[in-house]
Amino acid sequence: MKEYEELSSFYEAIADNTQISAYHICLYIALVRLRSRNGWQNPIIVFRSGVLQEARMGRKTYNKCMGDLIRLGYLKYEPSNNPLSGSSIYFNKL
Template identity: 45%
Template sequence: MSSAEVLSSFFTRIARDPRISLNHIGMYAALVQFRLEHGFDNPICAFRYELMQLAKISGKSTYHKLIKDLSDFGYIRYAPSRRRNQGSTIYFPVDLALESIK
């Protein structure tokens, strides 16, 4: 699945989800861009500061709210790292593309 297909299925799914804001969309786009820059791996391992820079987010609390929301809503699965020298793991569910087709 390409990055265009990932974004397309995301936009199809959020069309029916009133909980998603422009900030969530920006964070998800940053996640997809980060994934693309790192060989389109699933999962990705990233540090907060890397994703905040890509998403143009300056507040830690905003970052944590957005990433937690996306995880709670089922768009990603977020496994935070408790170590300073290890990035958090973010999984992109494979079934998102299938749900958008239904």
């Protein structure tokens, strides 16, 4: 049920935003699923390879969409300098 609420808030937030495409939505859904599996923590710790697999998209599309979601204020991203520890993704209040 929490996934539904999270996605509903996102859909409401993007309703009038013509910059958001189906790829952005797909990526956001994948991140919500990962967040759900991690007990709804904020931030979640992710590895790009896992997100790519969950979202079923390539690296170029991921980089563009993630950058857009960050720039538009839906997410905050803190990269990791250590390849053995994942990057932090924060979900902003929508």
